[in-house]
Amino acid sequence: MVRDWVRWHEDYDNPDSSLSRRLDVVREHLRGALAGGARSLLSICAGDGRDVLPLLASQPGGRSVRALLIELDAELSGRARQAAAELDLPLAEVRTADAGATATYAGGAVTDAGVTATSARVEPVDVLLACGVFGNIPDADMRRTVAALPALTNPGATVIWTRGRGDGGTDPSAEVRARFRAEGFTEVAFVAPHDARFRVGVARRSGGGPADLPTVPRLFSFD
Ligand SMILES: C[S@@+](CC[C@H](N)C(=O)[O-])C[C@H]1O[C@@H](n2cnc3c(N)ncnc32)[C@H](O)[C@@H]1O
Numbered sequence: 001m002v003r004d005w006v007r008w009h010e011d012y013d014n015p016d017s018s019l020s021r022r023l024d025v026v027r028e029h030l031r032g033a034l035a036g037g038a039r040s041l042l043s044i045c046a047g048d049g050r051d052v053l054p055l056l057a058s059q060p061g062g063r064s065v066r067a068l069l070i071e072l073d074a075e076l077s078g079r080a081r082q083a084a085a086e087l088d089l090p091l092a093e094v095r096t097a098d099a100g101a102t103a104t105y106a107g108g109a110v111t112d113a114g115v116t117a118t119s120a121r122v123e124p125v126d127v128l129l130a131c132g133v134f135g136n137i138p139d140a141d142m143r144r145t146v147a148a149l150p151a152l153t154n155p156g157a158t159v160i161w162t163r164g165r166g167d168g169g170t171d172p173s174a175e176v177r178a179r180f181r182a183e184g185f186t187e188v189a190f191v192a193p194h195d196a197r198f199r200v201g202v203a204r205r206s207g208g209g210p211a212d213l214p215t216v217p218r219l220f221s222f223d
Contacts, residue, residue, distance in 0.1 A: 005073050022198040025191050026051045029202045033158040034059045038126035041067040044099040045133045049080030057087040067092040070099040100220040102213055128159045134176050135164040141220035146179040148219050150211035157205045165197045173199040
């Protein structure tokens, strides 16, 4: 199923929507990570960047954070780029690229046309956001993506992720939490409102040194 992600963002227009409530939770934890002295940030499948960009502009130290937002959709990445310019965030880069392709992190860029171009290698960061990702990809891709996070983060880094509750009896966020634990992350927060379908997890990379990206062409593909 190909979703209209521009339209999906319209739910943010309603301040009472589940998505707006989720945004508040993500921002709260991002605020905490920035207050903790984060110097670099990566958002994969960043959408229009509304979780990250206003906080970089408003939080003490936020303007000196080097931020990379990777978003495949040209309209949404264009909006994020425009927001970064309007907020005067020269250290925030918005890359219209495929966050599921390993090449994107290793210094390539895979475009819609399948063209591989050279761009800067993605350095490990202090804060990584994976919001609106794990509910849209197969479980095997989620596991592969979480396994790649040590290569994309510094020791002590904070990862903020989200997952929908789903319709079944089991909560798929349990498996995401388990994968983070298995990859050496410590959970520092897990928000699961009883009256909303979203879950927000916050995990800290406990230790370890630099890690290599997996030698696979793709980490994930959206369903
Ligand atoms: C559910 S939305 C989440 C957007 C944003 N992170 C948020 O929480 O508001 C998923 C986003 O992922 C983008 N996306 C889908 N596949 C992608 C890929 N392979 N690389 C980068 N972005 C992708 C979509 O265009 C969409 O903007």
